[in-house]
Amino acid sequence: MAATVAHSQQPLSPGGATSNGGGSSGGLHPLMAAAAANAAKQQQQQSQQRIDARNQEPFDLTSKKLCLADFQRVRTLGTGTFARVCLVRPSHGTEADRSKVYALKILRKTEVIKLKQIDHVRHERQILSDVSGHPFITSFQASFSDHEFLYIVLDYIPGGELFTYLRKYRRFDEDMAKFYAAEIVLVLEYLHEHQGGIAYRDMKPENLLLDADGHIKLVDFGFAKRLGNNQNDHPEETYTLCGTPEYLAPEVIHNKGHTTAVDWWALGILIYEFLTGYPPFWHSNPIEIYKQIVEKPVLFPQDPPISPEAKDIIRQFCTVDRSRRLGNISGGAARVKAHPFFRGVDWDAVMARKYKGPILPPVRYPGDAQCFDIYPEDDERREEYTDDMAERYDEYFKDF
Amino acid sequence: MSTGFTSPFGGNSNPFVRMETAGMQRVAEEDENDMITSPTTPSFGRTPASHNNGGGLFRSPFGADGASDTHMTGVGRPHLDPAGYPAQYNFGRRTSVSAESLKPPTGETYDNWTPPVHPKTAEQLQRLKEAMSGNFLFSHLDDEQTAQVLGALVEKPIPSKDIKVITQGDTGDFFYVVEKGSFDIYVSPTGKVEPGLDGAGRKVSTIGAGGSFGELALMYNAPRAATVISAEPNCTLWALDRMTFRRILMESTFARRRMYEGFLEEVPLLSSLTPYERSKIADALKSEKFPTGHTIIREGDPGDSFYLLVDGEAVALRNGDETPVKHYKKGDFFGELALLNDAPRAASVVSTTEVKVVSLGKSAFQRLLGPVESIMRRTKYVGVKTGVEEMDPLQIA
Ligand SMILES: Nc1ncnc2c1ncn2[C@@H]1O[C@H](COP(=O)(O)OP(=O)(O)O)[C@@H](O)[C@H]1O
Ligand SMILES: [Mg+2]
Numbered sequence: 005m006a007a008t009v010a011h012s013q014q015p016l017s018p019g020g021a022t023s024n025g026g027g028s029s030g031g032l033h034p035l036m037a038a039a040a041a042n043a044a045k046q047q048q049q050q051s052q053q054r055i056d057a058r059n060q061e062p063f064d065l066t067s068k069k070l071c072l073a074d075f076q077r078v079r080t081l082g083t084g085t086f087a088r089v090c091l092v093r094p095s096h097g098t099e100a101d102r103s104k105v106y107a108l109k110i111l112r113k114t115e116v117i118k119l120k121q122i123d124h125v126r127h128e129r130q131i132l133s134d135v136s137g138h139p140f141i142t143s144f145q146a147s148f149s150d151h152e153f154l155y156i157v158l159d160y161i162p163g164g165e166l167f168t169y170l171r172k173y174r175r176f177d178e179d180m181a182k183f184y185a186a187e188i189v190l191v192l193e194y195l196h197e198h199q200g201g202i203a204y205r206d207m208k209p210e211n212l213l214l215d216a217d218g219h220i221k222l223v224d225f226g227f228a229k230r231l232g233n234n235q236n237d238h239p240e241e242t243y244t245l246c247g248t249p250e251y252l253a254p255e256v257i258h259n260k261g262h263t264t265a266v267d268w269w270a271l272g273i274l275i276y277e278f279l280t281g282y283p284p285f286w287h288s289n290p291i292e293i294y295k296q297i298v299e300k301p302v303l304f305p306q307d308p309p310i311s312p313e314a315k316d317i318i319r320q321f322c323t324v325d326r327s328r329r330l331g332n333i334s335g336g337a338a339r340v341k342a343h344p345f346f347r348g349v350d351w352d353a354v355m356a357r358k359y360k361g362p363i364l365p366p367v368r369y370p371g372d373a374q375c376f377d378i379y380p381e382d383d384e385r386r387e388e389y390t391d392d393m394a395e396r397y398d399e400y401f402k403d404f
Numbered sequence: 405m406s407t408g409f410t411s412p413f414g415g416n417s418n419p420f421v422r423m424e425t426a427g428m429q430r431v432a433e434e435d436e437n438d439m440i441t442s443p444t445t446p447s448f449g450r451t452p453a454s455h456n457n458g459g460g461l462f463r464s465p466f467g468a469d470g471a472s473d474t475h476m477t478g479v480g481r482p483h484l485d486p487a488g489y490p491a492q493y494n495f496g497r498r499t500s501v502s503a504e505s506l507k508p509p510t511g512e513t514y515d516n517w518t519p520p521v522h523p524k525t526a527e528q529l530q531r532l533k534e535a536m537s538g539n540f541l542f543s544h545l546d547d548e549q550t551a552q553v554l555g556a557l558v559e560k561p562i563p564s565k566d567i568k569v570i571t572q573g574d575t576g577d578f579f580y581v582v583e584k585g586s587f588d589i590y591v592s593p594t595g596k597v598e599p600g601l602d603g604a605g606r607k608v609s610t611i612g613a614g615g616s617f618g619e620l621a622l623m624y625n626a627p628r629a630a631t632v633i634s635a636e637p638n639c640t641l642w643a644l645d646r647m648t649f650r651r652i653l654m655e656s657t658f659a660r661r662r663m664y665e666g667f668l669e670e671v672p673l674l675s676s677l678t679p680y681e682r683s684k685i686a687d688a689l690k691s692e693k694f695p696t697g698h699t700i701i702r703e704g705d706p707g708d709s710f711y712l713l714v715d716g717e718a719v720a721l722r723n724g725d726e727t728p729v730k731h732y733k734k735g736d737f738f739g740e741l742a743l744l745n746d747a748p749r750a751a752s753v754v755s756t757t758e759v760k761v762v763s764l765g766k767s768a769f770q771r772l773l774g775p776v777e778s779i780m781r782r783t784k785y786v787g788v789k790t791g792v793e794e795m796d797p798l799q800i801a
Contacts, residue, residue, distance in 0.1 A: 119625075206500055227500065247500060247501065286493050290620060327684075
């Protein structure tokens with residue numbers, strides 16, 4: 005199955021994608037290679053016939069038998085530590101079906117296990133489907149798995165990463181920063197206060213996409229966790245260190261147990277990075293970043309000049325003491341919305357997407373991927389998912 | 405969008421719109437090959453709705469129209485105004501990091517984990533304590549946590565010279581303190597050790613007794629940034645692994661939080677708090693230790709904090725009286741009326757043993773949960789005054 009991910013611009017082989025996957029040809033003896041090539045050719049012909057047959061079959065995202073062969077890969081949109089996300093189209097179905105596009109997040113089971121992310125991917129799948137439908141969150145469509153991989157089908161968000169624009173423009177002016185921050189405030193309010201205390205835990209420009217109209221879509225719920233503030237139950241704090249170094253809250257670094265308050269800290273870092281072009285704490289050595297986060301105040305550069313309101317909201321988010329951190333203190337997100345930085349913002353209008361996005365992504369058609377960077381299509385890590393591993397771990401992946 | 409809709413985000417911040425002005429043309433040309441700002445992309449001519457308002461009339465709440473003018477000249481051109489811009493910052497995409505998940509012990513499945521204890525002499529303990537004191541990962545630990553971490557350090561004798569303790573590029577689970585001997589640090593520019601004689605790269609420093617290395621491994625599993633090789637025979641290292649370290653921190657924090665929440669549940673004034681609110685309070689408590697005979701609160705002083713006695717004993721004394729009006733033991737609380745008003749303390753509280761208390765100020769309480777009065781109004785404390793007076797001997801006039 006490893007080979008499937010390495011294919012590009014070709015229909016994915018339906019056979020290789022499903023039950024009889026696992027036949028990685030990685031370490032094949034040269035003498036056997038020819039035979040394998042022959043077999044592959046035969047298989048390809050068979051596949052072609054099967055594809056032709058399938059073209060008539062309807063494309064159904066809700067099908068229990070949804071599999072990789074139902075999609076055709078266009079190109080890679082992004083890679084992270086744990087996953088590769090590809091732009092895909094349905095490989096069969098009606099003309100209308102086949103003109104659709106999706107983003108397919110692909111996680112290799114061996115990597116998930118090796119990096120001890122089993123709990124995280126399960127939460128990701130569950131929470132994504134729970135919060136799907138919010139105007140500023142990427143919609144979940146389906147999930148499935150095969151022998152070696154886990155897949156999450158998402159709506160394709162064509163505008164690219166906010167990260168790309170931020171680096172390109174170097175920094176945003178306060179109006180732009182305010183526009184994006186406002187939409188993010190609504191996402192955090194929703195996750196924290198209307199969804200039973202979901203901590204997102206990986207806020208950063210790389211995980212914020214722009215849709216075709218220039219509005220925010222939050223992606224990557226890989227670290228999201230439902231902490232639950234069930235009134236009769238003990239609220240949970242969580243202890244797993246996760247996030248992105250520059251954006252980690254001090255309580256995460258100190259392993260004090262953390263809550264949704266970590267997202268407000270990260271929003272402070274994010275607004276700072278919007279306005280200056282770089283995060284307040286940075287160093288080539290991550291340990292130095294952590295030292296700064298727990299010991300140093302946020303300092304602002306002379307240039308560009310930053311308004312007192314912006315400085316104040318950043319300082320209030322980036323407050324080490326959680327009992328003083330804006331967003332976490334009494335009033336929650338409502339207090340954030342009332343901060344002078346957001347003066348004049350009509351929050352209902354933000355939610356209704358009435359404000360026009362300051363950046364209009366150059367998206368020419370729905371499946372246009374020009375806003376995304378190019379990534380190598382090859383996936384070099386090829387550790388086999390053995391039957392032993394399947395026996396041991398597959399039960400954890402059964403929700404996919 | 406209707407024409408009457410004014411945007412607080414500023415009408416002119418769309419960079420694509422800005423490109424249309426003559427002054428920006430040069431910038432646009434420089435960007436010729438760039439897919440995103442290419443003026444030939446169809447979106448280029450689109451204008452934001454706020455243009456309907458007419459440029460001059462539209463003002464953002466912070467007067468950012470002017471500011472964005474200066475901003476736009478700098479946009480996308482790193483060589484413009486280099487002042488204050490960190491040239492060394494790596495502007496690439498950042499990847500996430502994650503440690504293995506740590507699950508707090510739940511009621512039934514509490515497995516009574518205790519941290520490993522590797523015996524050490526008092527002298528060794530002192531040296532290790534000193535070696536670790538300057539490190540931000542340990543400097544915030546309380547006495548109990550420090551003792552557990554010190555106890556968990558395990559001895560690693562390194563008998564000879566040229567033994568590779570850690571290898572650049574490998575993933576690491578251990579942090580090391582040098583007790584005896586010295587170690588050379590090598591860094592290879594490729595990020596990993598290459599084959600061959602000088603494969604470990606350039607020697608960048610030497611770490612001697614009292615020094616330490618590998619602390620990032622205490623946070624998550626990350627590739628080692630350097631290679632460390634013993635520089636002399638008969639070295640001694642002490643090692644601590646990530647799981648043990650993080651577990652010590654988690655278990656003690658968790659246990660303490662549960663204990664505080666348990667104590668808080670007993671405070672009548674706070675009985676209407678939800679568990680969620682109680683945990684927020686538990687999180688904000690400040691802990692202090694006092695010797696025997698210390699006056700924790702003084703009669704007549706304005707009350708501003710509320711206290712829980714976590715360890716030890718104390719008494720409440722009123723001016724002139726010989727006998728205490730009340731005895732306090734572990735789990736008892738006093739001074740909670742300070743959360744309600746700033747009335748002077750009606751008695752002093754003095755420790756009769758060494759004590760550990762945790763306290764919460766009125767302002768912290770209100771920051772977290774809003775006015776106390778409104779919380780008490782939720783249930784039986786409608787007649788705040790009488791109800792409360794019965795609760796606290798400190799308020800008996
Ligand atoms: N629904 C989507 N539409 C378009 N691009 C996406 C989508 N989801 C993810 N991406 C791209 O893929 C990248 C990696 O996805 P992400 O879920 O963040 O994976 P990881 O957990 O590895 O960081 C994102 O930063 C983004 O550029
Ligand atoms: Mg990501």
